[in-house]
Amino acid sequence: xxxxxxxxxxxxxxxxxxxxxxxxxxxxxxxxxxxxxxxxxxxxxxxxxxxxxxxxxxxxxxxxxxxxxxxxxxxxxxxxxxxxxxxxxxxxxxxxxxxxxxxxxxxxxxxxxxxxxxxxxxxxxxxxxxxxxxxxxxxxxxxxxxxxxxxxxxxxxxxxxxxxxxxxxxxxxxxxxxxxxxxxxxxxxxxxxxxxxxxxxxxxxxxxxxxxxxxxxxxxxxxxxxxxxxxxxxxxxxxxxxxxxxxxxxxxxxxxxxxxxxxxxxxxxxxxxxxxxxxxx
Amino acid sequence: xxxxxxxxxxxxxxxxxxxxxxxxxxxxxxxxxxxxxxxxxxxxxxxxxxxxxxxxxxxxxxxxxxxxxxxxxxxxxxxxxxxxxxxxxxxxxxxxxxxxxxxxxxxxxxxxxxxxxxxxxxxxxxxxxxxxxxxxxxxxxxxxxxxxxxxxxxxxxxxxxxxxxxxxxxxxxxxxxxxxxxxxxxxxxxxxxxxxxxxxxxxxxxxxxxxxxxxxxxxxxxxxxxxxxxxxxxxxxxxxxxxxxxxxxxxxxxxxxxxxxxxxxxxxxxxxxxxxxxxxxxxxxxxx
Numbered sequence: 001x002x003x004x005x006x007x008x009x010x011x012x013x014x015x016x017x018x019x020x021x022x023x024x025x026x027x028x029x030x031x032x033x034x035x036x037x038x039x040x041x042x043x044x045x046x047x048x049x050x051x052x053x054x055x056x057x058x059x060x061x062x063x064x065x066x067x068x069x070x071x072x073x074x075x076x077x078x079x080x081x082x083x084x085x086x087x088x089x090x091x092x093x094x095x096x097x098x099x100x101x102x103x104x105x106x107x108x109x110x111x112x113x114x115x116x117x118x119x120x121x122x123x124x125x126x127x128x129x130x131x132x133x134x135x136x137x138x139x140x141x142x143x144x145x146x147x148x149x150x151x152x153x154x155x156x157x158x159x160x161x162x163x164x165x166x167x168x169x170x171x172x173x174x175x176x177x178x179x180x181x182x183x184x185x186x187x188x189x190x191x192x193x194x195x196x197x198x199x200x201x202x203x204x205x206x207x208x209x210x211x212x213x214x215x216x217x218x219x220x221x222x223x224x225x226x227x228x229x230x231x232x233x234x235x236x237x238x239x240x241x242x243x244x245x246x247x248x249x250x251x252x253x254x255x256x257x258x259x260x261x262x263x264x265x266x267x268x269x270x271x272x273x274x275x276x277x278x279x280x281x
Numbered sequence: 282x283x284x285x286x287x288x289x290x291x292x293x294x295x296x297x298x299x300x301x302x303x304x305x306x307x308x309x310x311x312x313x314x315x316x317x318x319x320x321x322x323x324x325x326x327x328x329x330x331x332x333x334x335x336x337x338x339x340x341x342x343x344x345x346x347x348x349x350x351x352x353x354x355x356x357x358x359x360x361x362x363x364x365x366x367x368x369x370x371x372x373x374x375x376x377x378x379x380x381x382x383x384x385x386x387x388x389x390x391x392x393x394x395x396x397x398x399x400x401x402x403x404x405x406x407x408x409x410x411x412x413x414x415x416x417x418x419x420x421x422x423x424x425x426x427x428x429x430x431x432x433x434x435x436x437x438x439x440x441x442x443x444x445x446x447x448x449x450x451x452x453x454x455x456x457x458x459x460x461x462x463x464x465x466x467x468x469x470x471x472x473x474x475x476x477x478x479x480x481x482x483x484x485x486x487x488x489x490x491x492x493x494x495x496x497x498x499x500x501x502x503x504x505x506x507x508x509x510x511x512x513x514x515x516x517x518x519x520x521x522x523x524x525x526x527x528x529x530x531x532x533x534x535x536x537x538x539x540x541x542x543x544x545x546x547x548x549x550x551x552x553x554x555x556x557x558x559x560x561x562x563x564x565x566x567x568x569x
Binding site: 009010015036075077078097098099100103138139140142164165166168171172176187188189190193197198204205215218219242246249250 | 289290291292293294297318319321324340358360361373376377378379380383384392414415417418419420422423450451452453454455456457458472473474475476479480483486487490501504505508529534537538540
């Protein structure tokens with residue numbers, strides 16, 4: 001069973017929830033797919049024992065063979081190749097690594113070479129197997145690194161994926177093919193607006209989802225009404241408590257600071273698994 | 282014209298709260314919301330929309346069933362697993378690269394343009410505002426960000442406004458890079474948490490990479506005063522200016538719930554600190 005944790009808005013508590021679920025289950029696999037800003041390791045404190053680079057294939061043009069016919073530049077949809085009078089320029093940051101240029105080249109003058117865009121690191125924290133990805137700073141495209149993290153999914157009974165915030169391709173790549181997605185929100189107009197967008201993403205991907213309200217307390221009603229109207233299961237609420245924010249600020253997962261939270265996460269996990277098994281939306 | 286962009290690395294550190302207050306304090310500026318995935322600034326500034334338009338970008342492959350020979354070449358070359366065994370294209374997986382079209386012997390594949398989002402132009406009581414919404418699950422957010430910033434500049438020139446305030450997205454990827462390039466100053470908002478600091482370092486590296494001067498602001502600093510000091514020391518060593526820190530204040534959430542900029546909601550501790558930050562930012566922008 002693969003459970004993803006996502007949210008439209010950033011800072012709603014995805015990582016707190018994903019790591020909390022991993023802590024209360026014990027033997028899960030936790031994959032941090034927020035490769036732009038991976039944070040789960042800061043609260044789970046795994047021993048990272050393996051590291052492998054993530055590469056994409058970019059073209060290298062053999063000047064001897066190249067006739068500057070321009071077929072490669074015409075095939076490239078990302079403007080990553082420009083054919084000049086005397087040479088061919090490649091812009092690696094624009095290249096998506098699709099290989100269309102090499103396929104289009106009539107002279108067999110393009111060789112594809114790996115270029116590092118990030119890395120995947122893995123290790124253990126207690127019984128939790130931990131994997132995360134890191135996009136190199138300055139690289140625009142997160143998706144190849146996310147794919148590389150997800151290649152570590154090993155089919156065990158429970159894997160938890162921590163996704164990036166937003167509603168665009170990094171979220172799609174992280175959540176894709178999960179059995180269920182837990183959406184973390186907060187009871188503000190920002191939280192609700194971005195929850196609505198996140199639900200649309202899940203519908204488009206046909207991934208069933210449910211909602212956790214973090215920092216719950218005053219002002220939950222609009223979020224509850226939205227969930228009821230869209231038939232989204234309410235998986236749990238985590239009440240606002242300054243002690244949670246302070247524990248987090250000190251690098252401690254809040255379940256260790258407020259033991260009653262452990263029970264809360266167990267309930268969220270139980271409901272999530274029930275919904276996921278039932279395939280309920 | 283000067284452009285200030287507010288970014289953060291980590292999400293939820295308070296970018297939009299701070300930028301909306303800046304809009305109120307500036308009196309007259311052009312506002313651009315570049316968080317096109319999950320735009321929220323309009324929920325505080327309530328623009329009256331004057332114009333909206335579709336944003337077209339990127340492509341998706343389409344296979345003509347009649348012409349397709351089902352030879353399988355397209356499936357072999359597609360590196361994104363976007364072509365099903367039945368030879369249809371899964372749009373969420375398709376990168377729009379056209380490698381399939383290059384190899385198709387039957388000329389059965391064409392690339393079609395995607396409608397990736399919508400952008401809006403409107404008027405708030407603080408000045409004109411441009412923002413956009415990427416369609417859920419779409420790509421090309423970087424290009425949409427570039428469009429929002431370009432339109433905001435056009436608006437500023439037309440109305441003779443000298444200040445552009447840009448609300449950036451979280452992260453360090455393509456939409457952040459598109460929000461940052463050529464800005465006059467980046468205000469990086471962080472919080473005194475291990476994730477806030479981890480992400481701050483990455484986003485400051487990004488600012489250096491694109492040669493945009495940065496200033497750092499610690500929000501909710503009293504959640505961990507020792508990390509607040511650590512950020513100040515780190516910035517001092519790296520010769521990056523730090524603004525006054527903003528205290529944790531529950532009225533920030535209440536202002537959002539009321540849908541008004543914090544500095545217009547009350548004059549509590551966070552509100553006063555945001556005003557102080559604004560004066561420091563203006564001094565820095567003018568001195569450049």
